[in-house]
Amino acid sequence: MNLVQIMFYVMALVTLGSALVVAAGKNLVRSIFMFFVTLFGLAGLYVLALADFVAVTQIVIYVGGILVLILFAFMLSGKEALVKAEQQSNKFISLNNFPAFLLAALFLVVMLNVVFKADVNNLPWVKASVLNKNVVPVNGTGINDIGVNLMTRYLLPFEVISVLLMVALVGSAHLSRKEAKV
Amino acid sequence: MIGLNDFMLVSVGLFCTGLFIIVSKKNAIQILIGIELMLNAAILNLVAFGKYDRMNNGGQMFALFAIVLAAATTAVALAIILNVYRKYKTINPDKVNQLKD
Numbered sequence: 001m002n003l004v005q006i007m008f009y010v011m012a013l014v015t016l017g018s019a020l021v022v023a024a025g026k027n028l029v030r031s032i033f034m035f036f037v038t039l040f041g042l043a044g045l046y047v048l049a050l051a052d053f054v055a056v057t058q059i060v061i062y063v064g065g066i067l068v069l070i071l072f073a074f075m076l077s078g079k080e081a082l083v084k085a086e087q088q089s090n091k092f093i094s095l096n097n098f099p100a101f102l103l104a105a106l107f108l109v110v111m112l113n114v115v116f117k118a119d120v121n122n123l124p125w126v127k128a129s130v131l132n133k134n135v136v137p138v139n140g141t142g143i144n145d146i147g148v149n150l151m152t153r154y155l156l157p158f159e160v161i162s163v164l165l166m167v168a169l170v171g172s173a174h175l176s177r178k179e180a181k182v
Numbered sequence: 183m184i185g186l187n188d189f190m191l192v193s194v195g196l197f198c199t200g201l202f203i204i205v206s207k208k209n210a211i212q213i214l215i216g217i218e219l220m221l222n223a224a225i226l227n228l229v230a231f232g233k234y235d236r237m238n239n240g241g242q243m244f245a246l247f248a249i250v251l252a253a254a255t256t257a258v259a260l261a262i263i264l265n266v267y268r269k270y271k272t273i274n275p276d277k278v279n280q281l282k283d
Contacts (some may be wrong), residue, residue, distance in 0.1 A: 008188065056267060072260070107198055121187060129236075142239065146243070
């Protein structure tokens with residue numbers, strides 16, 4: 001049991017545990033802040049999967065952008081939501097959300113079955129990439145490769161997504177504007 | 183050493199938690215959080231498999247694009263939620279049942 005494994009299990013525990021708290025909690029603010037913790041744990045998992053740039057992007061965009069947006073929306077529509085959230089039943093598995101729990105549990109069983117049947121560590125292309133030394137090295141960073149690939153191989157998707165992001169931001173600004181007086 | 187299986191198990195757990203949140207919660211913001219959890223589960227799989235693609239960086243690149251798309255989705259969804267709140271004075275999706283007033 002080396003350090004990487006211990007880190008992985010700690011991160012996985014933090015991520016899954018805080019996700020469960022988000023699912024179980026009835027206080028909306030608390031569940032939003034536990035979602036913070038889930039995102040940080042996921043960033044740690046990305047680092048352990050040797051994708052440090054994606055981890056940093058995750059922190060910057062999710063924690064810096066999306067979570068602040070969610071908090072804003074919560075505070076702009078807050079009072080009603082808080083009252084409603086208080087009225088929700090206390091227990092994790094109440095009679096109201098028992099069907100939802102059943103659905104999620106059955107889906108979990110199906111997906112676990114798929115994961116164990118798939119045997120992903122022995123996929124042909126994974127083995128080939130290990131043979132060809134195509135695995136991301138542990139000590140070097142892959143950021144150089146990402147930069148070069150972003151400007152050559154993935155240039156078209158990059159531009160398309162930038163246009164899409166701008167359209168989405170303009171659209172959301174237009175949607176959330178107050179209507180003009182008639 | 184950590185294999186791909188472990189990452190996939192964590193991702194499965196996250197996905198099912200997100201599914202539970204989406205189906206059971208009565209608040210549009212919490213449902214949005216559930217959707218984000220499911221997206222993150224998918225991104226975790228992409229990143230884990232991207233380890234074996236050093237030359238083209240396929241997995242990490244797709245993960246970056248997915249994160250940016252999630253940001254765009256969230257911005258639009260929150261704008262819609264604010265509009266719904268202004269019209270209906272509630273963000274319970276069960277109560278929002280008219281296209282036109």
